[in-house]
Amino acid sequence: MGRKHQFFIGGALAAAAVSLAGVGASLAQTTLAPNPDPHNLQGTWMSAPRAHLTKDYTPHLGRGQPDDIPDSEITWQVGDKMPPFTAVGKAKFEDAVDAQINNKPHADPSTNCMPHGLPRLMIAPYGLQIVQTKGLITFMHAVNHNVRFIHMDQKMPAKVPLTFNGYSVGHWEGDTLVVHSKGISSAGIIDQLGTPHSDKLQVTERIRKIDGGAHFEDIMTFDDPVMYSQPWTARIIDNWDNGHRISEYICEENNRNGADAEGHTQVK
Amino acid sequence: MLKSVAAAGAVACLLGFASFGAAQAADHPDFTGMWKVQGFVPAIKTDKGALPPLRPEAKKIYEQRIADRAAKRDIDDPIDTCKPHGAARLMFAPYPMLLLQANGQLDLIQEANHTSRLIYIDQPPVTDDDPKWLGDSTGKWVGRSLVVSTINNDHRTWLDKAGLPHSDDMKVTEKLSLGNDGKTLTDAITIDDPKTYTAPWTTTVHFNRMPAGSDLKENVCVRDHRM
Numbered sequence: 001m002g003r004k005h006q007f008f009i010g011g012a013l014a015a016a017a018v019s020l021a022g023v024g025a026s027l028a029q030t031t032l033a034p035n036p037d038p039h040n041l042q043g044t045w046m047s048a049p050r051a052h053l054t055k056d057y058t059p060h061l062g063r064g065q066p067d068d069i070p071d072s073e074i075t076w077q078v079g080d081k082m083p084p085f086t087a088v089g090k091a092k093f094e095d096a097v098d099a100q101i102n103n104k105p106h107a108d109p110s111t112n113c114m115p116h117g118l119p120r121l122m123i124a125p126y127g128l129q130i131v132q133t134k135g136l137i138t139f140m141h142a143v144n145h146n147v148r149f150i151h152m153d154q155k156m157p158a159k160v161p162l163t164f165n166g167y168s169v170g171h172w173e174g175d176t177l178v179v180h181s182k183g184i185s186s187a188g189i190i191d192q193l194g195t196p197h198s199d200k201l202q203v204t205e206r207i208r209k210i211d212g213g214a215h216f217e218d219i220m221t222f223d224d225p226v227m228y229s230q231p232w233t234a235r236i237i238d239n240w241d242n243g244h245r246i247s248e249y250i251c252e253e254n255n256r257n258g259a260d261a262e263g264h265t266q267v268k
Numbered sequence: 269m270l271k272s273v274a275a276a277g278a279v280a281c282l283l284g285f286a287s288f289g290a291a292q293a294a295d296h297p298d299f300t301g302m303w304k305v306q307g308f309v310p311a312i313k314t315d316k317g318a319l320p321p322l323r324p325e326a327k328k329i330y331e332q333r334i335a336d337r338a339a340k341r342d343i344d345d346p347i348d349t350c351k352p353h354g355a356a357r358l359m360f361a362p363y364p365m366l367l368l369q370a371n372g373q374l375d376l377i378q379e380a381n382h383t384s385r386l387i388y389i390d391q392p393p394v395t396d397d398d399p400k401w402l403g404d405s406t407g408k409w410v411g412r413s414l415v416v417s418t419i420n421n422d423h424r425t426w427l428d429k430a431g432l433p434h435s436d437d438m439k440v441t442e443k444l445s446l447g448n449d450g451k452t453l454t455d456a457i458t459i460d461d462p463k464t465y466t467a468p469w470t471t472t473v474h475f476n477r478m479p480a481g482s483d484l485k486e487n488v489c490v491r492d493h494r495m
Contacts, residue, residue, distance in 0.1 A: 042371040163486040248400045252350040
């Protein structure tokens with residue numbers, strides 16, 4: 001086997017759905033230097049460490065710690081305070097925290113191999129390959145072979161059906177790729193902890209290469225009047241992955257280890 | 269019966285893939301765009317119209333699978349539980365398919381359960397022997413065709429709905445070619461698996477380029493999933 005995923009989403013429910021079959025990048029690997037062209041995002045990227053949350057709601061970078069809220073990988077940045085929840089949003093968030101701390105069933109679609117959906121897909125700690133063709137930027141994520149499309153230089157359609165990934169349109173503003181997404185099903189969540197969103201969520205992303213292409217940042221603004229009293233912003237970083245290839249990741253292979261009614265993984 | 273819990277929730281989502289088709293490399297055809305297989309072939313035959321040359325033990329497995337499906341007995345067709353089709357069978361999936369040719373790769377995204385297959389063109393060969401649901405594919409240009417070799421094909425996949433079996437040692441060689449002014453795509457698929465078949469055999473599948481603005485829908489196949 002070759003290179004392993006660098007990050008692992010821990011916890012019983014997540015483990016039920018995560019199958020790392022064939023994670024070895026299997027073709028001969030060559031090291032590829034970052035491409036400094038700001039408009040060329042093509043190639044593979046690996047998420048930088050995401051933030052985790054202590055039980056007094058303080059975000060910190062890196063792996064989760066024993067005293068954290070379990071599986072609390074979140075969108076928030078270090079230094080962030082609580083997002084500006086509405087009463088509805090706060091109740092949803094507290095339910096999610098309670099589920100994680102007390103090992104209760106958690107409404108996380110990815111534990112049943114459903115898509116992560118936007119915006120969580122961008123936050124999931126796995127590899128990503130970006131492909132640019134005429135009029136389209138395609139994000140091929142390793143995690144459960146999720147695919148996301150950004151339609152370039154098009155208007156947002158007047159009517160967009162609800163889907164896990166919604167509909168995304170993008171354009172370049174200088175060296176920044178600006179992406180607007182809507183039509184995102186409320187079946188999804190913003191991050192693994194369960195920071196909630198409704199199907200009124202609209203996401204605006206400003207994606208930009210930094211440090212000569214060694215990283216890209218994605219500054220995401222979440223506008224969801226059902227769950228939040230005002231828009232709020234998060235920033236994530238992905239690292240250039242030196243030409244490593246994304247690995248086969250088939251979540252469905254692990255269906256046999258589904259969770260029981262109590263949320264406990266059934267390991268056979 | 270697994271079939272009862274294998275739901276494919278197809279969620280309509282207009283994706284509007286327009287404006288594809290510009291040649292990206294001077295001397296190579298560009299397969300980029302939306303394609304749809306011509307018809308659906310539940311039981312593939314060789315290009316000569318014959319049953320592939322199954323070894324006796326493999327023929328027993330094949331016939332048992334056909335009999336079990338006909339009798340509505342439990343069968344182990346991987347796609348019934350949302351596992352990947354495998355590299356060869358994916359080419360026969362009767363759903364739209366997006367090809368993206370860029371950056372030294374031909375990437376295939378099948379609408380069916382958003383299944384992706386990556387083909388690395390003129391890049392280093394495979395160095396491991398781990399079976400994978402979609403194998404390991406490398407391609408090279410031969411004239412106007414892309415010749416794709418796929419190894420490490422997990423034996424749990426079937427080659428068709430009927431249930432043609434194969435071993436982990438199967439090698440798949442495909443010859444992808446454009447025709448009819450770029451409006452059609454042909455994939456001649458050769459199966460070489462001495463453990464399962466007495467000789468290599470070839471079957472050819474044809475695709476039509478879909479009209480500009482065609483959609484790839486968000487398609488999610490998950491057990492027990494209902495949208």
